[in-house]
Amino acid sequence: xxTMRAMVLTRPGMPLTxxxxxxxxxxxxxLLIAIAACGVCRTDLHVVDGDLPQPKLPIVPGHEIVxxxxxxxxxxxxxxIGERVGVPxxxxxxxxxxxxxxxxxxxxxxxxxxxxxxxxxxxxxTIADARYCFPxxxxxxxxxxxxxxxxxxxxxxxxxxxxxxxxxxxxxxGLYGFGAAAHILAQVAIxxxxxxxxxxxAGDGAAQDFARSLGAVWAGASHEMPPEPLDAAIIFAPVxxxxxxxxxxxxxxxRVVCGGIHMSDIPAFPYALLWEERKVMSVANLTREDAxxxxxxxPKADVHCTVARYPLDRANxxxxxxxxxxxxxxxxxxx
Ligand SMILES: [Zn+2]
Ligand SMILES: [Zn+2]
Numbered sequence: 001x002x003t004m005r006a007m008v009l010t011r012p013g014m015p016l017t018x019x020x021x022x023x024x025x026x027x028x029x030x031l032l033i034a035i036a037a038c039g040v041c042r043t044d045l046h047v048v049d050g051d052l053p054q055p056k057l058p059i060v061p062g063h064e065i066v067x068x069x070x071x072x073x074x075x076x077x078x079x080x081i082g083e084r085v086g087v088p089x090x091x092x093x094x095x096x097x098x099x100x101x102x103x104x105x106x107x108x109x110x111x112x113x114x115x116x117x118x119x120x121x122x123x124x125x126t127i128a129d130a131r132y133c134f135p136x137x138x139x140x141x142x143x144x145x146x147x148x149x150x151x152x153x154x155x156x157x158x159x160x161x162x163x164x165x166x167x168x169x170x171x172x173x174g175l176y177g178f179g180a181a182a183h184i185l186a187q188v189a190i191x192x193x194x195x196x197x198x199x200x201x202a203g204d205g206a207a208q209d210f211a212r213s214l215g216a217v218w219a220g221a222s223h224e225m226p227p228e229p230l231d232a233a234i235i236f237a238p239v240x241x242x243x244x245x246x247x248x249x250x251x252x253x254x255r256v257v258c259g260g261i262h263m264s265d266i267p268a269f270p271y272a273l274l275w276e277e278r279k280v281m282s283v284a285n286l287t288r289e290d291a292x293x294x295x296x297x298x299p300k301a302d303v304h305c306t307v308a309r310y311p312l313d314r315a316n317x318x319x320x321x322x323x324x325x326x327x328x329x330x331x332x333x334x335x
Contacts, residue, residue: 005335006123007315010058012050015316016122019058024127026073031130033085036142038121039064039307040318040331041150041180042238043089046262047116048319055116061315062121062333063089063114064149065128066142076130084136086295087128088149090286091118106157106285113285122315124335134291139299147305147330148298151180155236156294158259158283159185162232174199174230176222176246177237178207179322180330181259183214184303185234190215191301197226199242201325210306210328225249234259243280244269252276259283307332 004023007016026032044061046052065087069079079085093100093108100108114120114128136145158181162173173189174197175182186196198211198219208219218226222237222245229251235242236259243266246256253276261284274280306329310318318331 004123004125005312006060006119007312008058008060009048009055012048012055016048016061016319018313023125026071026127028074029076029130030073030127031069031076031079031085031133032071032073033065033067033087033126033128033133034070035065035067035121035124035126035335036084037066037146038062038123038333039146039149039151039180040315040322040333042322043150043261044115044122045319045323046238051262052116056118059116060119060121060123060126061115062123063087063116064146064151065114065121065126066136066146066149067121067126070125073130079130079133079135084138084142086134086136086145086149087114087121087126088132088134088153088286088291089113089115090132090288092129092132103289104287106287106290111285122312122333124312132288134295136295143307143309143332143334144305146332147180147184147307148295148303151330152184152298152303153286153291153294154259154283155181155185155234156188156297157286157290158234158257159189160290161281161283162234162255162257164255170195171232172197172226172228172230174226174233174246174249176233176235176242177239178211178219179236179327180305181236183210183329184298184305186211186214186216187303188297188301197230199224204325206328230254232257235263236260238263240264240266244273247273247278247280250278253278255279255281257281257283305330309334311335
């Protein structure tokens with residue numbers, strides 16, 4: 001093959017369009033990857049809708065990439081042609097800013113993000129910095145594990161942050177918004193013996209049934225109080241009004257972790273909701289350490305993603321279905 005296909009965003013707010021171009025060669029330190037599947041994440045929606053500042057334009061969205069190494073650039077020694085690899089949101093970091101030096105490369109001052117500031121995976125091929133690619137082994141089908149690369153990794157980082165609020169109790173965790181990240185994380189949390197509470201839009205019986213089918217002990221609407229106070233809550237839905245609701249649902253010292261990159265404004269709320277050492281925090285991006293941890297734990301927890309497959313040229317449809325809440329689990333593009 002000498003050409004590649006990609007779904008390209010030229011201007012936020014416009015539909016993606018198919019572009020065919022010559023197959024690029026990987027530069028020093030890079031891999032050319034033949035994409036087998038790429039998950040569609042809410043962040044892609046924020047890029048396409050113009051909610052995030054200064055994307056590279058035109059941009060190929062997509063940062064949940066599963067593919068095989070098709071060509072190896074000079075200097076890369078730890079990957080083989082044909083090896084299955086994953087490419088996540090964190091595309092590159094500088095390695096020398098105070099955050100990188102401190103083990104917090106997720107907060108790097110000059111990062112590159114796959115599908116946002118460098119081209120991503122809504123394509124037949126992509127070029128990636130090999131240092132930020134992960135070997136995936138051969139277990140699990142390509143589309144089924146694609147959502148691990150962001151929904152899984154960011155979910156994992158959010159979960160670790162939430163769980164630091166109470167290590168040794170029979171932990172009660174609430175998830176607000178039961179989409180791709182929540183349905184992966186629920187399986188990990190339940191496997192670890194946590195009690196899981198799922199909060200969805202009022203009246204979304206299908207999402208509540210889905211959560212129960214994965215082992216949630218309770219599922220209800222976001223404005224409802226769970227039958228016991230939560231030790232921690234993670235908010236995956238991009239809705240600021242959920243922050244005071246989640247604060248109301250967590251016990252003293254409980255944590256509310258905002259797992260998304262973009263959220264509507266948080267309404268004013270009484271200080272009493274935050275009092276008694278409750279914490280509101282956000283999770284930004286991921287580190288490679290998060291990825292290594294999660295990619296090791298997900299197979300042990302037997303995480304299975306519910307996916308809806310779309311051919312690459314129907315990327316706009318997949319985005320619309322995610323925007324309108326028509327999906328259960330995750331959308332995945334297959335070139
Ligand atoms: Zn840095
Ligand atoms: Zn994402």
